[in-house]
Amino acid sequence: MVTDKQVRKLMKLIQSGEPLSLAASKAGMDEKTARKYRDLGKLPSQSHPQRWWRTRPDVFEKVWEEVEQLLSTDPRIEAVTIFDHLCRKYEGRFNPSHLRTLQRRVKIWRALSGKPKEVFFPQIHHPGQMAQSDFTSMNDLSITIAGQAFDHLFYHFTLTFSNWESGSVCFSESFESLSAGLQNALWKLGAVPHEHRTDSLSAAVNNLSDLEEFTQSYKGLLSHYGLRASHNNPGRANENGDVEQSHHRFKKAVDQELLLRGSRNFDSRQVYDEFLLHLLVRRNASRQDKLNQEMEVMRPLPVRRLDDYTRLKVRVSRNSTISVRSNLYSVNSQLIAESVEVRVYSEKLEVWYAGKMVESLPRLRGAGKHSINYRHIIDSLVRKPGALPNYRWRSDLFPRLMFRVAYDYLRQHSGRDADKQYVRILYLAARESEQRVDEALRELVERGEAITHDRVREMVLSREEIIGPKEVEVAEVKLSDYDSLLSKEVAGWER
Numbered sequence: 001m002v003t004d005k006q007v008r009k010l011m012k013l014i015q016s017g018e019p020l021s022l023a024a025s026k027a028g029m030d031e032k033t034a035r036k037y038r039d040l041g042k043l044p045s046q047s048h049p050q051r052w053w054r055t056r057p058d059v060f061e062k063v064w065e066e067v068e069q070l071l072s073t074d075p076r077i078e079a080v081t082i083f084d085h086l087c088r089k090y091e092g093r094f095n096p097s098h099l100r101t102l103q104r105r106v107k108i109w110r111a112l113s114g115k116p117k118e119v120f121f122p123q124i125h126h127p128g129q130m131a132q133s134d135f136t137s138m139n140d141l142s143i144t145i146a147g148q149a150f151d152h153l154f155y156h157f158t159l160t161f162s163n164w165e166s167g168s169v170c171f172s173e174s175f176e177s178l179s180a181g182l183q184n185a186l187w188k189l190g191a192v193p194h195e196h197r198t199d200s201l202s203a204a205v206n207n208l209s210d211l212e213e214f215t216q217s218y219k220g221l222l223s224h225y226g227l228r229a230s231h232n233n234p235g236r237a238n239e240n241g242d243v244e245q246s247h248h249r250f251k252k253a254v255d256q257e258l259l260l261r262g263s264r265n266f267d268s269r270q271v272y273d274e275f276l277l278h279l280l281v282r283r284n285a286s287r288q289d290k291l292n293q294e295m296e297v298m299r300p301l302p303v304r305r306l307d308d309y310t311r312l313k314v315r316v317s318r319n320s321t322i323s324v325r326s327n328l329y330s331v332n333s334q335l336i337a338e339s340v341e342v343r344v345y346s347e348k349l350e351v352w353y354a355g356k357m358v359e360s361l362p363r364l365r366g367a368g369k370h371s372i373n374y375r376h377i378i379d380s381l382v383r384k385p386g387a388l389p390n391y392r393w394r395s396d397l398f399p400r401l402m403f404r405v406a407y408d409y410l411r412q413h414s415g416r417d418a419d420k421q422y423v424r425i426l427y428l429a430a431r432e433s434e435q436r437v438d439e440a441l442r443e444l445v446e447r448g449e450a451i452t453h454d455r456v457r458e459m460v461l462s463r464e465e466i467i468g469p470k471e472v473e474v475a476e477v478k479l480s481d482y483d484s485l486l487s488k489e490v491a492g493w494e495r
Contacts, residue, residue: 002029004043010034059098060105063090068113071106075115079106125160127290128297131193133157133182135173135201136247141255144265145272154276155181158246159193162290165246165280169273171365174325175203175217176346180308186225187305191298195228205231217310224306226299253279309343309350316340320377324349326367328393330376331359372396375430378423385423397426399434402441409451424453428460436460 006027013023024034040047060067063086070082083099135153143150155177158165166185170177178201186192198204204218214222214229222229257279258264266272284291314322316335321328324342331340331351335358343350344363351359364371372393374381381387381397388394398404406425410418429437440459444451 002033002037002044004045007037007043010037014038059094060102064105067102067106068109071109071114075110079103082106127161127293128159128191128193128295130160130195130197131157131185132160132197133178133185134199134244134247135170135177136251138169138251138254141251141258142264143272145269146267147265150266150269150272153177154250156247156250157181157185159189159291159294162287162294163246164189164284164287164291164294165250167250167276167280169269169276170346171363172346173201173203174346175215176308176310176344178203178218179221179306180346182221183305183308186301190301191295192225192227192301193294193298195230196222197230197232199232201231204229221306224302226302250283253283307343309345312342312344313339314342320380321370321372322351327364328370328372329361329364330372332376333380370396374399374426378427378430382423382427385420388419388423399429400438402438402445403429405445406441406451409445413450414452421451421453425456428453428457432460 006029010023010027010029013026014020018026020034020038021031024031027034037044058064067082067086070077070085079102080099083094083102086102087094133156135155138154139151143152151171153170153173154167155170156165156167166188168181168184170181178198182196203215205214214231219229254276257275261275266275312324314324316322316331316338318336320333320336321330322340322342323329324344329349335351335353338353340358341352343352346363348363349359349361350357351361361371370393374397388397391397398407403422403426407418407422410421414421425437425441437456437460440456441451443459444455449455
């Protein structure tokens with residue numbers, strides 16, 4: 001069978017002056033066939049009439065009107081669903097091989113008679129005009145820090161003209177994360193574009209209010225930099241498409257770098273941050289020419305950047321706790337009933353009183369969680385040890401594993417005195433050294449000695465050397481030993 005490629009070659013040879021017989025031979029056909037296609041002036045694929053007739057009966061002819069009715073009622077209905085409906089209604093008329101036929105018919109119907117589909121309109125990006133930013137989850141990359149799973153987000157900022165990008169690790173889509181990420185990007189860039197676009201982030205957009213389009217905090221942030229705010233419609237990520245595409249490409253680049261690195265584990269958060277920074281620098285190197293065009297029309301930075309935190313006024317409860325963003329934190333009991341200022345950063349809280357910072361606490365992720373520091377409440381607890389067994393947040397009063405071991409031992413061996421003994425041990429840790437108390441407890445367990453407050457206190461306050469955890473040394477394995485074993489096994493099989 002003669003192909004389009006052969007006929008194209010034939011026509012090219014004839015046009016170059018080759019005799020028909022020689023051109024036909026070079027094209028791989030006989031002279032008679034070559035003369036036919038030369039005179040016809042068409043390719044083989046254009047010569048065959050298009051088939052419009054059916055080669056077998058239409059099994060859906062009698063039910064097609066019903067199928068059309070279902071498709072018109074709700075465009076979301078799938079061909080598989082319709083086929084299952086027809087099989088149940090007309091039992092024995094259809095078999096599984098008819099499903100593919102129905103799917104083709106439905107596809108054609110939707111293309112010719114279905115509802116219009118959404119059209120996407122490519123946009124022209126102008127230098128220095130727009131920046132887009134968004135948060136993306138990095139969990140699917142399976143990053144670990146010191147062997148522990150590191151669940152986190154990445155705040156991603158990009159200029160739509162040059163695709164210059166910046167970003168930082170964060171743990172929630174909070175305003176503080178947005179503020180810190182945006183300001184870090186602008187100060188790294190060294191200039192300010194005219195517009196900043198996000199999706200419908202609750203940190204920036206009042207999604208449930210028609211009175212104000214953007215939150216006051218977000219408007220204040222953008223006003224400081226002279227940025228115009230815009231956002232896409234809820235559920236329309238394509239309207240923020242430049243940064244959405246940047247998410248995909250950036251995470252793919254991170255994944256490839258991790259494959260080259262040979263490990264997804266990092267010794268510390270700092271090492272991981274540096275890894276991402278170096279990757280961003282390399283990716284931005286090829287965008288310098290377009291970035292220079294943007295820099296010429298962007299505005300300069302303001303004199304200073306804004307604070308990356310939100311101020312809250314809260315009152316310390318009689319439980320010696322404060323409630324911040326639906327999470328509970330303990331503070332020093334001296335502050336009970338006082339109003340304090342809490343500065344909420346993306347990853348920490350600062351508690352201020354009378355113009356002084358009195359506490360710096362790691363910020364809890366999510367909601368409904370608690371962080372109780374035993375040092376804040378130990379003075380009251382040591383006077384009321386009976387409160388320990390049913391204390392709502394008792395789990396936070398075991399700062400290390402050995403403290404939990406000690407409490408379980410005391411409950412088993414000291415009876416009613418267990419809670420008092422443990423609280424006094426905890427008080428010792430608060431006043432002397434948590435590390436020393438932990439080592440003393442570990443030593444008593446390893447020796448098989450009874451755990452009591454007096455014995456722990458004696459060990460902590462004395463000059464007695466407490467042996468720390470035993471270090472386990474694993475000898476280096478020589479692979480040549482395995483080669484030797486294998487060679488011996490092979491020799492044994494041969495015998």
